[in-house]
Amino acid sequence: MSSQPASSPASSNALLGVGFMLLGVFLFAVNDAMGKWLVSTYTVGQVLLLRSIAALIVVAPFVQREGWGRVIRPTRPRLQIARALGSTLEVGFFYWALSYLPLANVMTFYLAGPIYVTALSALILKERVGWVRWSAVLCGFVGVLVALGPDLVNAGWPALIAVGGSFCYALLMISTRILAKSGEVTLIAWQTSAALIAGMVLAPIGWVHPSTFDLGFLCLLGIVSMVAHVCVNRSLLIAPASVVVPYQYTLIVWAILFGVVLFGETPRVSLLLGAAIITASGVFIFLREQKLAVSTTASGAAAVSGAPDAVQIVDEATPH
Secondary structure, three states: OOOOOOOOHHHHHHHHHHHHHHHHHHHHHHHHHHHHHHHOOOOHHHHHHHHHHHHHHHHHHHHHHHOHHHHHOOOOHHHHHHHHHHHHHHHHHHHHHHOOOOHHHHHHHHHOHHHHHHHHHHHHOOOOOOHHHHHHHHHHHHHHHHHHOOHHHHOOHHHHHHHHHHHHHHHHHHHHHHOHHHOHHHHHHHHHHHHHHHHHHHOOOOOOOOOHHHHHHHHHHHHHHHHHHHHHHHHHHHOOHHHHHHHHHHHHHHHHHHHHHHHOOOOOHHHHHHHHHHHHHHHHHHHHHHHHHHHHHHHHHHHHHOOOOHHHHHHHHOOO
16 A cells, blocks of 8 residues: 655645745735825825835846846837836825725725726627626626725715726736736836836925835835735746635735724724625636636647547537
8 A cells, every 4th residue: 555745746836836925915915004004194106206216126137137128118018108007097096095995995996806807808808708707797896886885975086096996907907918928027117117207296296204214114115015026926936826816815814904903994894795705706707717728728739639528628618
């Protein structure tokens, strides 16, 4: 009777990937909590300016290695500019909403971004979305309405800013999908540069001279965000996306915890229920898309090899 090894390389990679994802999500939550604390004193323009300066300092060596000419003159420059503007709006709306709303509220609305992506992919990219995923999208929208709850009346336009920012985030992901071949360094450099320009324009309006301590935190925003991105990307490189991506939704747990501990916020029951619906819808859509992608790949391979079960696999890969 042979004994099986306690752990395989695949399972070890999966655990390491989950670890990197959890660390990256935690750092994003820390970054967001720092941002909320800072926008209570400083303007969104200042946050964008100093955060972007620090981020560009971190990105510069990677741009140097990639080649400045390749980064400055990318393919499809108009779409790059549109994506960079959308990214700036998304970040600006996020910090703007944080200056009025609890951290968990804003994060809940932004977690709906992947749900909007599915709907926008059908409209913009003409991708086929079956009734199962459309049903999940509809459930996600219901989750947003539940999460909004009294905010739509009490908070008014700040809640709409957060929802608008989440739509900008979805458009950012759509444009990133289109420009995927441009390279990660190029994409990050362009969106960071756009945020820097916006910060330079907006920062003089209502400028508050930061203390040395606060200046460090303002710059740390960009660095923490970049490290978080590295952790998430590393996670996706060493482990299957279907294993690690659902852990991104632990962000709402940290948002609620930081909101309670650091800012004395008490999440509403409707917010928690809406967050649960959004999370369930988002995870379902992602896993469904992963399953369809694997089935489509398998059907193509089977069709090429002339396997007798190719038709069956194609039927299973058809969006429902």
